[in-house]
Amino acid sequence: MTFINYASREINCKIVYYGPGLCGKTTNLQYIFDSTAPQARGKLISLATETDRTLFFDFMPLELGTVRGFKTRFHLYTVPGQVFYDASRKLILKGVDGVVFVADSQEERMDANIESLYNLEENLQSQGYDLMKIPYVLQLNKRDLNNIVPAEDLAAELQRKGEPVIEAVASTGQGVFDTLKAVAKQVLTELRKG
Amino acid sequence: MADTPILLREQQYHRIKAVLARLRMDSSAKVVFLVDKDGQEIAAQGEVANLDTTSLASLAAGNVAATGGMAQLIGEKEFPTLSHEGEKESIHISVVGRLLLMVVFDDRSSLGLVKLRSKQVSHQLAAMFEEIAAEDYDDDSPFAGITDEDIDSLFS
Numbered sequence: 001m002t003f004i005n006y007a008s009r010e011i012n013c014k015i016v017y018y019g020p021g022l023c024g025k026t027t028n029l030q031y032i033f034d035s036t037a038p039q040a041r042g043k044l045i046s047l048a049t050e051t052d053r054t055l056f057f058d059f060m061p062l063e064l065g066t067v068r069g070f071k072t073r074f075h076l077y078t079v080p081g082q083v084f085y086d087a088s089r090k091l092i093l094k095g096v097d098g099v100v101f102v103a104d105s106q107e108e109r110m111d112a113n114i115e116s117l118y119n120l121e122e123n124l125q126s127q128g129y130d131l132m133k134i135p136y137v138l139q140l141n142k143r144d145l146n147n148i149v150p151a152e153d154l155a156a157e158l159q160r161k162g163e164p165v166i167e168a169v170a171s172t173g174q175g176v177f178d179t180l181k182a183v184a185k186q187v188l189t190e191l192r193k194g
Numbered sequence: 195m196a197d198t199p200i201l202l203r204e205q206q207y208h209r210i211k212a213v214l215a216r217l218r219m220d221s222s223a224k225v226v227f228l229v230d231k232d233g234q235e236i237a238a239q240g241e242v243a244n245l246d247t248t249s250l251a252s253l254a255a256g257n258v259a260a261t262g263g264m265a266q267l268i269g270e271k272e273f274p275t276l277s278h279e280g281e282k283e284s285i286h287i288s289v290v291g292r293l294l295l296m297v298v299f300d301d302r303s304s305l306g307l308v309k310l311r312s313k314q315v316s317h318q319l320a321a322m323f324e325e326i327a328a329e330d331y332d333d334d335s336p337f338a339g340i341t342d343e344d345i346d347s348l349f350s
Contacts, residue, residue, distance in 0.1 A: 002199035003234040004336075007207035011337075012234050042248045047256070056260065059233075059252045065348040068336050072348060075233065075252065091259040095232025181349045188345045191199065191337040 001095040002191060004070070011070045013187050014077065014095055015180075018120045019102035020112035021053070021081035024141040027170040028102060029058050029076055032180065035173060036062060054080040057092050064184065074184060081116065090123045098135035098187040099124070100179055102170070103158055105140050105148040110157070117158055135186030136163045139179045144169045200230070201329050207237060210322060213315055214239040217295075221311035222303040224283075227296040228319065229254050236293070254287055254296050262289075275312075277305055288312045291320045292327070 003012040017025040026046065033044040040063045047056035058078040063071060079089040093099075101120060103113045121131045140154050149157075155165045164182040168175025202210075210228060218226040218239050225240035227247065233255035238247050262272045276287040286297045286308045295316065297308045 001230070001232055001234075003202070003230060003236075004199055005202045005207065005236075007202065007204040014232060014234075043246055045249050045253065056256060059249065059256075061248045061252075067344050067348065068340060070336060075248075087263050088260070091256070091263060094259065095230070095234075177349075184348070185345050188337070188340065188348075192340045 002097055002187070009070050010073060011067070011191075012073045012075060013097040013184075014075045015098045015100065015183055015187070016092055016096045017076065017078040017100045017102055018089070018116065019081055019141075020104055020109060020116040021083070023081060023102045023104040023109070023113075023116075024168075024170040025078035025081060025102050026052075026054055026058050028100070028139075028141075028168075028176050028179070029060050029078055031170055031173045031176045032062065032076065033060055035177075040064075053082065054078055055085075056080065056088050067188065072184075072188070074180075074187075076180075083115070086119065086123070089119070090126055093123055093127050093129070096124075096127075096129065096134070097190070098137075098183040099131075100137045100139055100183050101158070102139045102141050102168075103154060105142045105151075105154060106145055107147050107149055110149060110154075113154075113158060117160075121160075132161050135183055135190055136161070137179055137183040137186075138163050138165045139168050139170075139175065140165065141168045141170050141175075143167045143174070144172070200327060202236065202326055203329075206322065206326055210237045210319070211239060213318060213322070217297070217311055217315050220314075221297060221299065221308045223297045223299040223308060225296075225298040227251065227254070227294075227298075229294040229296060231255055231258065231289075231292050231294060240298070250296075254285075254294055258287060258289060258294055275309065277309075279305065286312060288316060290316045291323060293319060293323055295319060 042061040045059040060076045062074045079092045166175045166179045214226045227238045228236040229251040233252040235251035265273045278285045288295045
């Protein structure tokens with residue numbers, strides 16, 4: 001839920017990166033963290049297992065700049081992608097302002113993408129949100145691999161409502177900031193509507 | 195549709211800060227925070243200069259959300275208070291409606307005192323926040339006149 005503080009002249013929004021296990025959600029955040037000036041971001045908190053799989057969430061606050069005299073801060077979260085962490089995923093969606101769905105472009109991950117997207121719709125609903133109405137971006141990640149589904153086929157399967165579709169290679173940063181920009185823009189546009 | 199934004203006005207912010215300052219003094223705590231259940235920090239009082247309050251707020255919310263999830267699995271509505279006692283520093287969190295009141299304290303205070311004082315201000319904070327949440331966003335949004343150029347300028 002967007003939080004506007006007149007005293008500190010700050011606006012805080014929450015963006016959640018969702019997607020199947022190992023699709024690159026944490027890699028998106030890690031790239032943003034590595035390529036942002038330290039004064040514009042806080043710590044990257046990772047609640048991960050010993051093998052670096054996300055256990056609960058990753059979190060990173062990012063300051064984008066000033067709009068109408070208000071500092072805009074985005075709180076970026078990832079969810080754990082593995083199927084059995086569903087209870088945690090639901091919790092992290094609480095108070096969300098915008099969602100990025102990170103799809104894994106590899107052929108063998110198509111079913112996992114579809115299952116995760118269905119799970120996103122269901123979990124949003126359980127928190128009182130509607131995917132069709134919430135700021136939302138579809139990122140097609142891992143476009144640098146060999147065994148990938150053509151982007152148009154992937155989009156045809158996964159696109160839900162004419163949301164922006166961005167091809168990415170999160171490990172090298174390709175498309176990472178375009179994705180963030182696309183979702184942040186929608187979140188701020190929602191604020192204009194009130 | 196996302197939730198309606200919460201607007202915290204300057205006067206309300208200072209009122210909340212005053213309540214937190216009193217709680218901090220009465221409970222001999224190091225830091226007192228008020229955090230939204232979604233992880234947004236609302237206000238803090240105390241020795242925060244070397245503390246990453248943003249991360250602390252987010253983790254406190256995650257902590258309460260996780261234990262709340264556990265509560266529901268065993269048939270409880272929620273666990274209204276959480277305490278974490280360390281060797282030197284401890285944390286006490288109480289759920290106040292949609293807020294979390296977090297107190298960080300050391301051996302200058304005690305869990306009993308912190309619990310008692312937190313409970314005493316809970317109703318006051320809950321009432322203040324209800325008033326804040328009930329404000330009409332549409333009437334006075336600084337973002338109603340936001341332009342595409344304003345938004346684009348953030349990314350240039």
